Amino acid sequence: MKKVLLVGDGARENALAEALGSSEEGYVVYSLSSYRNPGINEVVGKTGGRYFIGDINSVEEVRRVIKEVNPDFGVIGPEDPLFHGIADEFRKEGIPVVGPNSEGAMIEKSKVWMRELMWKYSIPGRLRFKYFNTIEEAAKFILEYGGSVAVKPAEQVGGKGVKVVADIQAYLSDEKRRAITTSVGSIANLVKGDVKILIEEKVDGPEYTLHVLTDGKSYLPLPLAQDNKNAYEDGIGPETGGMGAISGPGYLLPFIDQEEFTRSYEIVKITAEAIEREVKQSYIGILSGQMMLTSIWGPTIIEYYARFGDPEASAIIPRIKSDFGKILELLATGHLSRAKVEVDERPSVVKAIAPLGYPLDKNKASNHRIWLDLPKIREMGCKVYFGSVALEGNSLLTKGSRAVEIVAIEDDYGRAVEKVDKCFSLISSDTKLLFRHDIGRTIDQQIEKAQIVRYSYKRREARGILGISADWSPNGGLW
């Protein structure tokens, strides 16, 4: 029997573990996580594998576990192990793995690297950008171009909040300046490299994610999903990894059409090819475009993930009717061309449940007990994936981030949302739980938002100026 080693510990890895554990290939699932995730633990137990607890970012640790398990292939869930060269280590040991080497993972780690790549290879959906080494330079540029800019850290900083300072009327410039200085200051402290601050032209429109599987030779797109980043009800409040996602029907979303899907796929695909040319290594894993439908380009890249998004994974993987565990093995071993993806036409809704305090105060959100009536939830037809929650003795303890994700797949969004919300009522805790009721209920607003930008980018396209934009200021000149 084939053995697979899964690295990671969140709800995304729970969904991956489930796909591997239920494969017809009968994989024995081994896991390396930083705590005992009850969902992954269940799969590991059922398949007769073993659960290793340790540092998922440590090359030595991973090497030790690989030696002990001697897996047939590996799957790496989160981005941090990729940045730390964990995929490189698998390959050094001769083990095929889902996940790019650290050089390929630069596409996620460094936004400057990503933007430069897109411009160098003239990839559609690229935004104008500038980067700065000091706060002063960045601030000067921002004040020069009072128009719309988005300020971002140049490097991935472990999910720390990124403040996009929206463009507001000129008379608010004073307030804006103060807010930027503070956010720039807090970002700069988190970034180690020389390039600290990335400034991009700001765009608006509905967001969506496209995941593409690749073994460096062939490409397989997965159905679209949409993540929801604000922590609190109605899409208000601080940035999180994502409080919920929707996917479907079919490969699309109700507000993204087939042509836009095709273009998005092209963009991600040629980016994967460009990475390969740039780092002279195959990109083997998942490349996911965090995209936005904008008036400048239509499908536009906001950032790239070198792995599955979480909670997008929980919305997409359960909709795949073919043997997804097997597909992961084909990907790792370079036989993706043999894989076929069959998708449940019906849409899915996933919502995350997080303890009060998330995402601003990790201590406040940690070490709370959480109870769920798992048999009842499953009986109602919802799936549960465990995230930042540890099995300690017989109780579940929160670890400070999104604890549980609930998924429902139904004939329409209305029914799926209702089911998820009902299942949520079967979860309780000794603290207040964050849960967004609005996710999955704003489809009409998304459709309207998409239609508005569609008028503009179609007009640009008709006039042959798709993707062309500029800013000018008397002192700074043309940008």
Add this chain to the structure above:
Amino acid sequence: MTGILGVYAFDKVWNVSKFLYYGLIGLQHRGYSYSGISTLGDRGFSKASASLPPEDLPLPDMKGWSGIAYTGYDKVYPYVTEEGALVIDGVIKADIGEFSRELYRDPERAIGEAEGVFSLIFLSKDGVMVGYRDELGIKPLEIGGFGFDLAILSSEASGIAVVGGELKREIEPGEMVYIDTYSISYKRLKDSRPHKYCSIDILYQSRIDSHVFNLDIYDIRVKVGEQLYEEKKVDGDVVIGVPDTAIPYAIGYSRRSGIPFSLGFTRTGSTIRTMLASDDFIKVIGVQLKLNPIKSAVRGKRVILIDDSMVTGRTLKNTVFSLRSLGAKEVHVLIASPKIVARCPYGIPIPDERELIASNLPDKEILKIIDADSIYWLSLEGLFKAIGHNYLCTGCMTKSFPKRWW
């Protein structure tokens, strides 16, 4: 008439005072004879207020990561104590100091027990913001967001949009919203159906770019204009609306009738609202300040003049007079609301019955006073038809009030 606003930052690095200041200007069409702002910072509450519209309020040098604001006529607000700051749109049968203390102790109970018709925003010294929309839906309240940084409560979306925020939704009638650093939660405190949206807010008070009471205000007003034509077909050469509120009515009437729409007036100074102005001097002078007729648009023409409402009739008399003095051949007056015949017990400053022309005089007499060639008011059924339902408070038109709180 009142606009209320609350701005809440999830990170205390923000200073929201200018968001409040500019957001409040976005609400000043709701009433402006008095305005004020209160912010919460490290050293408790600060407050700035004056008997001036928000745009003339001396730009306060205030700091605070959260705050509330008021524009209207009641000098009590923002009501600030050590424990909290409060703004109310509407009327409440309670001692405001006692109510504020109760809100601090237990907002759910305080609102649950309070008698009246009100929407409110309360900010406690501990950094909790509570919003509530009256259970009949007479008063509006909406919620929006600004990036990952702010939550904004506002009577209308214009208070959110002006500072670059995004409207998320209307607070439901009877719903309380509770905002602190770590969460936003909602709770339905009272359920009173059918809802009774304020007709005057829809026809007159709300800004034409607003989406409130589940309605796009501009579209509704154009429809009311179309409905007016269905009810009263006047043979004329030009349709003119009294700026700014009545312009969409005139557009609707023109569209349906095929009679050209024209701008009959231009404005001097800012948008002084004559219906809101409190003393007679302003009422008389007000119309001249507000409207200067454009001669070439009306000379030798049979003018169909549309206004949003008629309270005392004095404004309209002046308007008709100036149209005639510039050479209008005929002036036919259409009023885009049913007759206003009663005082509003819920805080819209409509004068007493004895001051309302429509409750004192028959049409024939009014026509004589206004000196128009004909006059017509939108029917109540026409109002329901244009809006698409009758979940409306029409107390000032019918003397039938949805709630007796006094």
